[in-house]
Amino acid sequence: xxxxxxxxxxxxxxxxxxxxxxxxxxxxxxxxxxxxxxxxxxxxxxxxxxxxxxxxxxxxxxxxxxxxxxxxxxxxxxxxxxxxxxxxxxxxxxxxxxxxxxxxxxxxxxxxxxxxxxxxxxxxxxxxxxxxxxxxxxxxxxxxxxxxxxxxxxxxxxxxxxxxxxxxxxxxxxxxxxxxxxxxxxxxxxxxxxxxxxxxxxxxxxxxxxxxxxxxxxxxxxxxxxxxxxxxxxxxxxxxxxxxxxxxxxxxxxxxxxxxxxxxxxxxxxxxxxxxxxxxxxxxxxxxxxxxxxxxxxx
Numbered sequence: 523x524x525x526x527x528x529x530x531x532x533x534x535x536x537x538x539x540x541x542x543x544x545x546x547x548x549x550x551x552x553x554x555x556x557x558x559x560x561x562x563x564x565x566x567x568x569x570x571x572x573x574x575x576x577x578x579x580x581x582x583x584x585x586x587x588x589x590x591x592x593x594x595x596x597x598x599x600x601x602x603x604x605x606x607x608x609x610x611x612x613x614x615x616x617x618x619x620x621x622x623x624x625x626x627x628x629x630x631x632x633x634x635x636x637x638x639x640x641x642x643x644x645x646x647x648x649x650x651x652x653x654x655x656x657x658x659x660x661x662x663x664x665x666x667x668x669x670x671x672x673x674x675x676x677x678x679x680x681x682x683x684x685x686x687x688x689x690x691x692x693x694x695x696x697x698x699x700x701x702x703x704x705x706x707x708x709x710x711x712x713x714x715x716x717x718x719x720x721x722x723x724x725x726x727x728x729x730x731x732x733x734x735x736x737x738x739x740x741x742x743x744x745x746x747x748x749x750x751x752x753x754x755x756x757x758x759x760x761x762x763x764x765x766x767x768x769x770x771x772x773x774x775x776x777x778x779x780x781x782x783x784x785x786x787x788x789x790x791x792x793x794x795x796x797x798x799x800x801x802x803x804x805x806x807x808x809x810x811x812x813x814x815x816x817x818x819x820x821x
Contacts, residue, residue, distance in 0.1 A: 530819065530820040531790060531817065531818065531819055531820070532817070532818045532820070533790065533791065533811070533815045533816070533817050533818075534567070534571065534573070534815060534816050534817075534818070535814055535815050536556070536565055536567060536573045536575070536814065536815060536816050537558050537561065537563070537565065537575060537814045538561075538814055539813050539814040540560055540561075540814070541558040541559075541560055541561040541563070541814050542558055542559040542560035542561070542812050542814075543556050543557070543558060543559075543565070543797070543810035543811060543812060543814065543815065543816060544556070544557045544558070544559040544585075544586055544587075544797050544798060544810055544812065545557040545559075545585070545586055545587040545588045545598065545797070545798040545810065546588070546798045546799065546800050546808055546809070546810040546816070547588050547589050547590060547596070547798075547800050548590065548800055548801070548802055548803055549566070549590055549596055549611060550590050550594040550595075550611065551611040552568075552569070552803045553566050553567060553568045553569070553611075554566070554567040554568075554569075554800070554802055554808050554816065555567075555588055555596050555609075556588065556798070556810050556816065557585035557586060557587070557588050557598055557798075557810075558575065558585065559584055559585060559586060561575075561577075561581060562577065562578045562580055562581035562582055562583045562584070562585065563575045563576060563577050563578060563581075563585070564576045564578065564585060564588070564596065564598065564607075564609050564613075564615070566611075566613075567816060569802070569803065569804055574613070576609065576613040576615065578600075578607065578615055578617075579615070579617070580600075580603055582602055582603070583600040583602055583603040583605065583607075583617075584600055584601040584602030584603070585598050585599070585600055585601075585607060586598065586599045586600075586601045586627075586628050587599050587628060587629050587630050587671070587798070588630070589630050589631050589632060589638070590632065591608070591632055591638055591653060592632055592636050592637075592653060593653040594611070595608050595609060595610050595611070595653075596608070596609045596610075596611070597630055597632075597638050597651075598630065599627040599628055599629070599630050599640055600617060600627065601626050601627055601628055601643070604619065604620050604622075604623065604624060604625050604626065604627065605617040605618060605619050605620060605627075606618045606620065606627060606630070606638070606640060606649075606651050606657070608655075616655075618651060618655040618657060620642065620649060620657060620659070621657060621659060622642065622645045622647060622659060624644055624645065625642035625643070625644055625645040625647065625649075626642060626643035626644040626645070627640050627641065627642055627643070627649065628640070628641050628642075628643050628669070628670055628671070629641040629669070629670055629671040629672040629682060629683075629714075630672065631672050631673050631674055631680070632674065633650070633674055633680055633695060634674055634678050634695065635695040636652075636653070637650050637651060637652050637653070638650070638651045638652075638653075639651075639672055639674075639680045639693075640672065641669035641670060641671070641672050641682050642659070642669060643668050643669060643670065644668075646661065646662045646664055646665060646666070646667055646669065647659045647660060647661055647662060647669070648660045648662065648669065648672070648680070648682065648691075648693050648699070658697075660693060660697040660699065662684075662691065662699055662701075663699060663701065664684065664687050664689075664701060666686055666687075667684040667685070667686055667687035667689070667691075668684065668685040668686040668687070669682055669683070669684055669685075669691065670682065670683045670684070670685045670711070670712050670713075670714075671683050671712055671713050671714045671724075671755075672714065673714045673715050673716050673722070674716060675692070675716055675722060675737075676716060676720040676721075676737060677737055678694075678695070679692050679693060679694045679695070680692070680693045680694075680695075681714060681716075681722050681735075682714065683711035683712055683713070683714050683724055684701070684711070685710050685711060685712060685727075686710070687701070687703075688703065688704050688706070688707065688708060688709045688710060688711070688728075689701050689702055689703045689704055689711075690702045690704065690711065690714070690722065690724065690735060702735065702739070702741070704726070704733065704741060704743070705741060705743060706726065706729045706731065706743055708728045708729060709726040709728055709729045709731065709733070709743075710726060710727050710728030710729070711724045711725065711726050711727070711733065712724075712725055712727045712753075712754055712755070713725045713753070713754055713755035713756040713767065713768075714756065715756050715757050715758050715765060716758060717734070717758045717763075717764075717765055717780070718758050718759070718760040718762075718763045718764075718780075719763060719780050720737060721734050721735060721736045721737065722734070722735045722736075723756055723758070723765045723778075724756065725753035725754060725755070725756050725767055726743070726753065727752045727753055727754060727770075729743075729745075729749070730745060730746045730748065730749030730750060730751055730752070730753065731743045731744060731745050731746060731749075731753075732744045732746065732753065732756070732765070732767060732776075732778050732782075732784070734782075742782065744778060744782040744784060746769070746772075746776070746784060746786070747784065747786060748769070748772050748774075748786070750771060750772070751769035751770075751771055751772030751774065751776075751786075752769065752770045752771035752772065753767050753768065753769050753770070753776065754767075754768045754769070754770040754796070754797055755767065755768050755797055755798045755799055756768075756799075757799050757800050757801060757807075758801070759777075759801055759807070760801075761801075761805065761821065762777070762779070763779070763780050764777055764778050764779045764780055765777070765778050766799055766801075766807050767799070768796035768797060768798075768799055768809060769786070769796065770795060770796060770797065772786070773788065773789050773792065773793060773794055773795075773796070774786045774787055774788055774789060774796075775787045775789060775796065775799075775807070775809060775817075775819065787819075789811075789817065791811070791813065791815070793813070794811040794812070794813050794815070794817075795811060795812035795813060796809050796810070796811055796812075796817070797809075797810050797811075797812055798810045802818075804820075804821075805820075805821040806818050806819055806820050806821060807819040
């Protein structure tokens with residue numbers, strides 16, 4: 523299937539080219555919040571185009587994934603100094619060290635229990651942090667699995683990708699863990715989201731596929747037209763019932779319907795390195811481009 527040009531698209535420069543916009547989310551204040559992984563900053567973009575970047579206490583802390591918390595603050599992982607960060611909508615930042623040294627936190631999401639849950643890439647653990655900064659860690663029954671992204675499921679549990687174990691993981695709020703291997707060898711899943719249909723949708727960066735796991739445990743995999751596109755992040759779009767995803771190596775944005783039909787869109791700037799994406803408060807799809815820009819695909 524040939525890719526198509528993006529309809530109604532706008533790119534906005536929000537930082538220097540080397541800053542590395544990476545994760546992006548919708549904040550409780552109606553703005554877009556994003557991480558600058560190479561500059562150690564958190565950015566905010568309002569829908570009128572005004573943006574500001576808030577420096578963290580360490581320019582080399584490596585902020586990665588960002589999510590709104592139940593306390594109306596923004597929470598994010600700091601993968602290089604192994605801390606969990608919190609920022610108010612006024613730009614006031616604090617951080618909390620993860621107990622296990624060298625853990626490399628990456629994915630983070632709000633859980634159904636009023637806490638934040640995060641993955642630890644290097645130590646085979648899933649972490650839980652309360653809004654007052656108290657951290658609990660749960661060990662996985664795997665070694666070298668490289669836990670990556672995490673999302674809250676329709677079943678009241680947390681679901682996460684295990685990039686090097688080529689599997690999905692599930693953890694209850696009590697800390698009970700189960701592992702679900704994927705059908706495709708070397709799938710290397712990364713991004714994960716709860717779809718509008720209640721299923722778990724994920725990307726397989728190693729196999730060039732989009733996956734879906736229903737709450738009945740059935741796994742479906744949908745190959746991309748370009749198997750070398752390296753899909754990276756995925757987010758649900760309740761307006762269509764499908765999901766949007768980024769193709770990091772293919773320099774494209776993709777959409778998949780609940781039935782598995784895929785449409786790809788070429789990005790206007792070559793080698794823009796699309797990473798995180800989110801549906802914004804205006805209904806647009808916003809994408810973090812590592813070359814220092816945010817991209818907006820209007821509905």
